[in-house]
Amino acid sequence: MILLDDVTLTYPDGDARVTAVDHVTLEGRAGIVTGITGPSGSGKSSLLAIAATLVRPDSGRVIVDGVDATGLDAARRTTLRRERIGIVFQQPQLLPALSAREQLRVMAELGGRARRERRTAVRGRVDELLDAVGLGALADRRPAQLSGGQRQRVAIARALVHEPRVLLVDEPTSALDSARGAEIMALLSRLTRERETATLLVTHDLVHGEALDETVEVVDGRAVVVTSRTR
Amino acid sequence: MYVAWRDLRFARGRFALIGAVVALITLLVGFLSGLTAGLAAQNVSAVLALPADRLVLHPVGGAAATFADSAIDETTVDAWRAAPGVDRVAPVGITQTRAAGPGASTAVALFGLDAGTSFPGPRRDDEIALSEGAAKNLGAVVGDDVTIAGSSYRVSAIGGDHWYSHTPVATLTASAWAALDRSLGGSGQPTVLAVSGDPAWDAVAADTGTTASPPLASLTALSTFRSEIGSLALMIAMLFGVSALVVGAFFTVWTMQRSADIAVLKALGASSGAVVRDALGQALVVLVAGVGVGIALTAVLGALAGGELPFVLSPLTTLAPAMVMIVLGLLGAAVSLRIVTSSDPLSALGSTR
Numbered sequence: 001m002i003l004l005d006d007v008t009l010t011y012p013d014g015d016a017r018v019t020a021v022d023h024v025t026l027e028g029r030a031g032i033v034t035g036i037t038g039p040s041g042s043g044k045s046s047l048l049a050i051a052a053t054l055v056r057p058d059s060g061r062v063i064v065d066g067v068d069a070t071g072l073d074a075a076r077r078t079t080l081r082r083e084r085i086g087i088v089f090q091q092p093q094l095l096p097a098l099s100a101r102e103q104l105r106v107m108a109e110l111g112g113r114a115r116r117e118r119r120t121a122v123r124g125r126v127d128e129l130l131d132a133v134g135l136g137a138l139a140d141r142r143p144a145q146l147s148g149g150q151r152q153r154v155a156i157a158r159a160l161v162h163e164p165r166v167l168l169v170d171e172p173t174s175a176l177d178s179a180r181g182a183e184i185m186a187l188l189s190r191l192t193r194e195r196e197t198a199t200l201l202v203t204h205d206l207v208h209g210e211a212l213d214e215t216v217e218v219v220d221g222r223a224v225v226v227t228s229r230t231r
Numbered sequence: 232m233y234v235a236w237r238d239l240r241f242a243r244g245r246f247a248l249i250g251a252v253v254a255l256i257t258l259l260v261g262f263l264s265g266l267t268a269g270l271a272a273q274n275v276s277a278v279l280a281l282p283a284d285r286l287v288l289h290p291v292g293g294a295a296a297t298f299a300d301s302a303i304d305e306t307t308v309d310a311w312r313a314a315p316g317v318d319r320v321a322p323v324g325i326t327q328t329r330a331a332g333p334g335a336s337t338a339v340a341l342f343g344l345d346a347g348t349s350f351p352g353p354r355r356d357d358e359i360a361l362s363e364g365a366a367k368n369l370g371a372v373v374g375d376d377v378t379i380a381g382s383s384y385r386v387s388a389i390g391g392d393h394w395y396s397h398t399p400v401a402t403l404t405a406s407a408w409a410a411l412d413r414s415l416g417g418s419g420q421p422t423v424l425a426v427s428g429d430p431a432w433d434a435v436a437a438d439t440g441t442t443a444s445p446p447l448a449s450l451t452a453l454s455t456f457r458s459e460i461g462s463l464a465l466m467i468a469m470l471f472g473v474s475a476l477v478v479g480a481f482f483t484v485w486t487m488q489r490s491a492d493i494a495v496l497k498a499l500g501a502s503s504g505a506v507v508r509d510a511l512g513q514a515l516v517v518l519v520a521g522v523g524v525g526i527a528l529t530a531v532l533g534a535l536a537g538g539e540l541p542f543v544l545s546p547l548t549t550l551a552p553a554m555v556m557i558v559l560g561l562l563g564a565a566v567s568l569r570i571v572t573s574s575d576p577l578s579a580l581g582s583t584r
Contacts, residue, residue: 052498087498
């Protein structure tokens, strides 16, 4: 699970400071997709950055899979991301030189010389995950040889290959048409349940809202509405 | 190196291009190094072959001591011989003139020193020892006569690849050299003392108004060597600088182009150390491949040119510049590491404000 506990984030704007996230408490639970919605500039992406430990909040705590990330230095936060957090970016952000299979395998190499067991474990899951996202037959293709939806599927598989406890997803359908977007959302929902990840998903609209188990609406940096849906 | 190897494979045309540039610069550096060593050998090999711990020169008229101007009188020779700690003093005369052999006439550096040292020389005043270069140019073999300034000498020995100021060396006895030097208008005094032993070098030199330098250091007293090697060394140094600049510029541009990828890797959990190792490893692969090809080409071309040009093919002229090229190339590539280390993983998420 992941818990953002009363987090506040401000950033400088000239002589003043602008509040991007204002005392937000948010919990993502295992097997649940929590949607974070809101208009542009409301602070939802800032929330995701805090959850990803890419930004340290001014106040409050960030607990990732039982680890308080708030006081960790940059190197330890990097390790935390590498081991317990999966991230799907708004654009797939795949490395152009790597095939789909290699995009997943690289996750075992991010800490430099990977431990043999970690490399073996990740490699063992690569083909299974590519099959799970429907790309088993395209594993040797590079990003330029894949469609936008296929690239996003690779990105999802990459985010899950190291078996993170927390999955953070940023606007996964923004570059896709409606049908492909629905497929991606359904895939995320299914994988979240199957792999028991705590998924936080930022989206600016609720066209594909049926894939969200809970929804947190952020307005002006504050979480104002929380809804949950019974499957 | 996981991403680095795949980048190398994916962008092989780009890396082949920079590898080719590195190879060409290495070829230039290697060839210049070989040529420099060859020219140096043709300039000073005879001086370095003199049997001495130190070479003593006598500056004339308060000027800096040079081989061209030095002349050592008998008093100075005796003073060095009498100095405590001196084992042996061999007066050596050096002059340049023309010699005529059975096949041709040629310029030679005429050394005069007595037999009994490791330097090849004749035992009689009417004999001459020729270096291989002098024998070849004169078309002479042992037993032939060689004429210098009207005097005839019988070739007693041929051997050694000794050169002085780009002319092959011929050797007379000290007395024959002195007589010949006087006939050429010189003083007949030896040019340099080859001194062996362990005296108080500085004190004896100060007492006698001479300089005493190890053979290698004494080469700076050879003005042609200083200017020639200085120019070539400067060219080599500039090529080293160019190589560092080219490799640094290439990897800086390359790293800038993939800065978004680096941000993504860091956002996914790549440590800075892993990304830096990846970048430097990639540079090392390109450098080793480029330098390897360059040195191989140098070896092939050097071997082909060795018969016509003063070219020395040795570890000093191949492996040493290769190592310097790799180190400087890595330093150049290290400039791009700032982009790697400062790449913000937050940018992978896009705007968060």
